[in-house]
Amino acid sequence: MKIPKLISFKKIEKFITMKFKLFLSLFLCLVFSTAFAQHKKFKFIDELCEYEGTYDSKKYTEQQLKDTYNLYYGESWLLSAADYRHRSKPTEQVLTELKTEYQTKRAKLKGFQLVKNPVFISFRDSLVLSMDQEYLAKSALVKALKDPKALLEYKAPDSCAINYTKPLVEGGEALLKAYEVLTKYQMKNNGDPQRLYDKYLSNIQSSQKYEAAFNEVIIYGWWNCVNHFIPRPTYDARFSENYHKLFIKVDTLDCDEP
Template sequence: MKIMWVKRFSIGTFILIYAINAALAQTKSWTFDDELCTYKGYYDSKKYTEKQLVDTYSLFRTSHYVPDNETVEELHARFDSTIHHVENLEIVQTSYFQHLKKDVLRYLQETAALKKVQKRAKEEPESLIAAVREGTQARKYAEALYKGGDDLLEAYEHVIKEQMKNNSTPDYLWHNYETTMKHADRLDRAFDYVLVYGWWNSANHLVHHINYDGTQIEKFQKLFIKVETLDCDEP
């Protein structure tokens, strides 16, 4: 009887040790950070791969900003490259992050469309109208930019007055406006100003932006079995 008990005990111990080792083998760790702290997260490698976690983290921690100080062709290429990169991110298969990926792609695609139109505004001012919805402030600026002349100058004055409402130096803005109006090339200057501070700013408000309010990092941390805080900077 003692021998059988020892054998049963040995088999039971072996099974327990095997189960513990198996659990440890599938639990892996990955280090990441937010604005203030560095964390070490432990995750189930049967649920997520490290690449999925890295790509998911990159999805919401990267600004995906595309500078627009290039030619139209370079802008096209840069946006296409960024969109292609996001499309190929291997993120975790949760509904929240899958939806977030679609939101990021929508933001990039809508921004790209507007930026491309803005780049060709002087050659194709009519495209500014088609790029934004009817009844919006952006549409009004687009029509003024297309018509030019007095309509453009009225829009220029309107932009300045709107900016003066929330500017710490409104007199300086108005002085610049009056100075510009004295120049022979005031229409060209007004066009450039209204295009950026009128049309673009208004059109950009119509883009599907993402609110990065901390929800993303909270959802990300929930992917882990356990998260340890390694270090934090002073807030």
């Protein structure tokens, strides 16, 4: 009867070492491949350059990056439907278009999947507040083209109400006086004051002087005053800086000449 040879300790040690190295290699490959899979690319642009950012997909989704980007760099959030500089459309049609634009843009803003960051959230809140106020003001403006008393529906700041809302609603000589005061104010801040004054004289000497005065005062007086007091979000470097920080690294692909 043969006695089996005993495996030496060195062979056992070598076998275990090989197995461990194989396991370690497989483990490291898995770790690196998983980490690599988490890193994704996202392209975006600002006023001057195009970038490609590398981000951790475990922290943010591509949709979050897109929506956060579009919040700041995307479409204009101003309401353009109310073309108050002429009366080419019926009042009700303009009001309907304005309401549709307002509701669509507001819903889009509120539906954005933003990266959870106070700067981004605060910016959206400011945009929504601004849009709400702009909608109310422009609605009153459009209605006032047909019925000046509609301006009373909007709670304008005192300076706007006294200088413009009151004479626009009263009409007559009060309106003409407001037009005169407005023209003199505009002349102080205009590169061609004589042109403004000539236009003023032409308007008040025409048979349609009250209509002309109303159009000038409601646009360049009332609207400019009210618009000045509508709270607007601040466009500054904070948003861009915080957005760039979302990425592990950001490569500049191309830039326009400044």
